Amino acid sequence: MITLHHLENSQSIRILWLLEEIGKPYGFKMYDRDPKTMLAPDDYKALSPLGTAPVIVDGDVVLAESNAIIDYIVDSSDRADLRPAPGAASRADYLFWLHTAQGSLQPMQTFSFVLGIATQRAPILVRPIVRKVVDTLNSAFIQPRLKAVMGLMETHLETHEFLAGAEFTAADIAMGYTLQMAKLRGALDADYPNIFAYVERMEARPAWQAALAKDGKFNGVPS
Structure with a gap:
């Protein structure tokens, strides 16, 4: 087991x-x-x-x-339904979003979160310097990549209920958690109505609610 x-x-x-x-x-x-x-x-x-x-x-x-x-x-x-078979029409979308969650979106979110913590914990005298470095990293590297992924997903979800099409898959679990973190940290706003609605659908699933109950402490900080 x-x-x-x-x-x-x-x-x-x-x-x-x-x-x-x-x-x-x-x-x-x-x-x-x-x-x-x-x-x-x-x-x-x-x-x-x-x-x-x-x-x-x-x-x-x-x-x-x-x-x-x-x-x-x-x-x-x-549960073969949780992963489209090779050759299935939804297979490419499944693979893309499954790996985008961990390969692109989650690392950028974690990087941003860690840099924020580093700024808060920096000694007062050097904090302005640290903040300037962090702001540069955010504007030049982190935010453009986050916006690219989120923009693509927002468009995708205009015509898809789930990331791999009409059926819930493990890609929704991988990405759903990452987006829930974005929501908890205030990164989902009016620019992403389709993503926000998608996250609410994920949060309404009985299995997610059961996971929260079993965990008993989840509040999204830290990741």
């Missing part, structure tokens, strides 16, 4: 969501962050060489990285 080692307020909640969508028994172990550093505890870091969330254990298999875990869990389930 697959066991999810779940770190509070982390990307591993998307794996908890996936497991709830599948609806089969799974193991679950919750880990709290260090209240001072907000980092994962040592026993969690020891689970995998990366020391990051999420992590699953299935017999002798210990696996990290969200998309790798998503593929592994879908492979192990009978």
Whole structure:
């Protein structure tokens, strides 16, 4: 049986969501962050060489990285509907949005969040310098990439209920979490009505609500 080692307020909640969508028994172990550093505890870091969330254990298999875990869990389930088959019309959209979530959007959001924290924690005397550097990075690098991805998704969702077409897939779980973080941090506004409506559809899913209830602490900070 697959066991999810779940770190509070982390990307591993998307794996908890996936497991709830599948609806089969799974193991679950919750880990709290260090209240001072907000980092994962040592026993969690020891689970995998990366020391990051999420992590699953299935017999002798210990696996990290969200998309790798998503593929592994879908492979192990009978939910073929969660991943369009090779050759299916929706396959390319599925692959694109699944990997855009982790390859483009999530890194930029995390980078922006970390830079914001760095600015807040910088010593007062150097804070203006740090803020200027952060503002330059945001305007020249982070925001243009975020706007490109969000603009493309906004247009895509004008004609698609889900990212891969008419059916909910694991790509919606990968991207849905990332967009929920954007919403919690105020990055979704009137410029993205289709994305906002999409996020509300994801948040209304019973499996997402069940994942929130099982987690019990999720507030989107930190990621």
